[in-house]
Amino acid sequence: MTLCVDVVIIGAGPAGMSASNMIHEYGGRAVILDEQSEPGGQIYKAIDRVMRDRPNELSWLGSAYHDGARLTKKFRSQAKDYQPGSMVWHIECRNLDGLYNIFYSQAGVSKKIETKYIVIATGAMERPVPIPGWTLPGVMTVGAVQSVLKNSGMYPSGKLVLAGAGPLVLQLASQLIGAGISILAILDTSPKGSFLKALRHFPRALFAGDYLYKGWNLTNKIMQSNIKVYRNVTELNASGDGRLQNLSFKVNETKHCLKADTLALHEGILPNVQLTRLLDLEHVWSPRQRSFSPVVNSWGETSLSGVFVVGDGAGVSGARTAEYSGAIAGIIILERLEYIKESQRDLIIEDRKFRRLLDEGIRPFLDTLFPAPERIGEVPDKTIICRCEEITAAEIREVVKKGCSGPNQAKAFLRCGMGICQGRMCGTSVTEVMSKALEKKPADVGAFRVRPPIKPLSLEEIVTLNDN
Amino acid sequence: MFDRFNENKNCLIKIEFDGTVLDALEGEMVASVLMAAGIMNFRDAPVSNTPRGPYCMMGVCFECLVEIDGVGHQQACLVPVRSGMSIKREKAKRLISDDLVC
Incomplete structure (x- = not known):
């Protein structure tokens, strides 16, 4: 029943x-x-x-x-x-x-x-961050490392590099510093001038001032540590034989290389x-x-x-x-x-709405300080976009040239988004890459349709559904 | 590779990964326990046979899929360890002949 x-x-x-x-x-x-x-x-x-x-x-x-x-x-x-x-x-x-x-x-x-x-x-x-080599074991997200930290009390034991931008990067770095775990380097990918642009939203952010205070503390903690921070990082590449071993990236046209065991990526959520x-x-x-x-x-x-x-x-x-x-x-x-009663309802709603309004004050500041990356649409051709079906940016650009009009048609042409993750990992990137290739806004390019079941199920489970 | 902050704690739970016995603590996820044992390579991708390991640790990337107690495609980052669990690495595409052998 x-x-x-x-x-x-x-x-x-x-x-x-x-x-x-x-x-x-x-x-x-x-x-x-x-x-x-x-x-x-x-x-x-x-x-x-x-x-x-x-x-x-x-x-x-x-x-x-x-x-x-x-x-x-x-x-x-x-x-x-x-x-x-x-x-x-x-x-x-x-x-x-x-x-x-x-x-x-x-x-x-x-x-x-x-x-x-x-x-x-x-x-x-977390926003999936396609870079060349991101399917190698050892390349994870900042949230993934934090998840293991919270859930299981474990930390990455080898050379750890954090790359990206966002409050979560600062938070994880600060937690690891607090726990006495060494971080080899932080690669900051936020574009130049973000701070100045974000200042415009500073007055409203003051309504949620405790976030600013926390952010300031986190930043200070990282500055005072001996972690090497590279700013304005571009062209991040991961490589290795069967697992992550090397990273390369550019800072203002200068190429840098690092050896790493774990790379934690983050570009917002x-x-x-x-x-x-x-x-x-x-x-x-x-x-x-x-x-x-x-x-x-x-x-x-x-x-x-x-x-x-x-x-x-x-x-x-x-x-x-x-x-x-x-x-x-x-x-x-x-x-x-x-x-x-309705009157009781309205009283509680007004209270929560007011508190929400104050709390949301930090968002425009944060979103401008750590802007969502536009470069995902421009990743190098060889970058895998769909991890499950291993479809590269080049293949998506190629079908666009042949007249493919949107993500759902790309599915039919390429199988991108049709693997085991059901498009969770490539959905946004496919929209971004197609948007650039088609010279259309992402809103007009659209997104994958999602079909049930949205989690892998055994046939036995479906067959016995009515017995339970 | 991951390490535990507190290695001295008694790891009361024993699980098995491809025949090797691993120690675990209550509440830990299968994926974390494998990584703490130095295993980052969880499976071979079905398309290119290249090794894959956990990416998101929150149930969306489906990269940490393993076989648990005979059931394939389990998200190791979402399953807490249980004593006696038998975990196997997934090898690329499954072939009908593999199943016939068992």
């Missing part, structure tokens, strides 16, 4: 936990499906376990991370229907009873839930649009963040009534804004389910 519920929240990061906390606080109930084995999302990954087993590491993991415990504590005590390790692989739009069907896989068994409301809180992912694309929701291109995000109204609801997208999945704004947005969606749902 299919389980029928009021609300399903997908994702247990700051946005999902906050929506759940709000709904449970006023007597509502929600099922929370999360891919990970513990609550916290990426930002607060494993916070409870770190506090219990490795509390000495909290001092250098930082207060922003520690802050997550406030959410997980409440979440764990209230969310009785929290289902960790659940991979949502399909959402079916309203059936005749006006419900949505959510299909998910947990420990190799697939199940279906019917629900009135869906809160999609699947967050963001993107909304994870897999579910929102699957639902065929309207998406817009943000020229500032160079990414697509679903269109939502001020309380997070999409063009599909009853489907909300909150947190970074609706446009990257950080963990605190995600928390406010999650709470707002939660309260709207509570009122529709008649757990609270």
Whole structure:
């Protein structure tokens, strides 16, 4: 028999936990499906376990991370229907009873839930950074290294190089310095003059001044360390025999080479649009963040009534804004389910909206200081764009010359985006490369369509679906 | 390659990777445990047979796929270790003849 519920929240990061906390606080109930084995999302990954087993590491993991415990504590005590390790692989739009069907896989068994409301809180992912040699083992992302650090208390043991730009680079560097781990070099890829351009947004950023203070501290910590920082880095290449061994790059036309065991790349983060694309929701291109995000109204609801997208999945704004947005969606749902009155709802919403407005003040400053790279559209021909099917930038440019008009046609010509990751890794890059080659705006080039199942499933799981 | 901050902790969980026994702590992900054992090469890519290892560690890149307890294509970065787990490296394309042999 299919389980029928009021609300399903997908994702247990700051946005999902906050929506759940709000709904449970006023007597509502929600099922929370999360891919990970513990609550916290990426930002607060494993916070409870770190506090219990490795509390000495909290001092250098930082207060922003520690802050997550406030959410997980409440979440764990209230969310009785929290289902960790659940991979949502399909959402079916309203059936005749006006419900949505959510299909998910947990420990190799697939199940279906019917629900009135869906809160999609699947967050963001790091922008894939195609460079020559990025498929070699040892080339990872900054977030990946941080993830291992938080989740498993492990650090890269060989020569480590961080490359890219963004708050996460500063944060990881500062955490590693705090832990006494050496970093061979930081390759800063942010273009010259970004700081001056960002100053225009400084006054508004003052409303979220604690971020500025933190950023200043992180930068100082790196400056005071003996880490070699290369600025204005371009033309980064990775090479090696079966694993990463060498890096080469240019600084103002001078070529540099380094030996490295681990390269951590980072060029900002993107909304994870897999579910929102699957639902065929309207998406817009943000020229500032160079990414697509679903269109939502001020309380997070999409063009599909009853489907909300909150947190970074609706446009990257950080963990605190995600928390406010999650709470707002939660309260709207509570009122529709008649757990609270409209007046009560509005009071809470106004409070969260005000706090969100202040918090979002930092975004224009950050997005200008660490601008999303335009150069992905111009990567060297030999660079692999689609890692699964191993399609290079040259092959994509070639089909454009032959008249290929967009990413979905490129799929048919080349199979790019049709591998095991289902276009998660190459989607944005294919749009960028085609946009440059076609001399069209990314918004007009469009993006891959996403089809179910959005996670690999065994045939057995699909066949036995109705038995569960 | 990765190292643990605290190597002195008792690694109570034993898992197996292609026949080698590895020590792990509760809560650690399969991918982290392999990397702490010096294994960065998780599988061969199906197109070119070139080695691949974890890239994102958050479930989106599908580069850390391994076979766990007989089930292929498991995302090693999302699966916490369990005692007695048997993990195998994935070798490029699967061939029907491989399955017939077992």
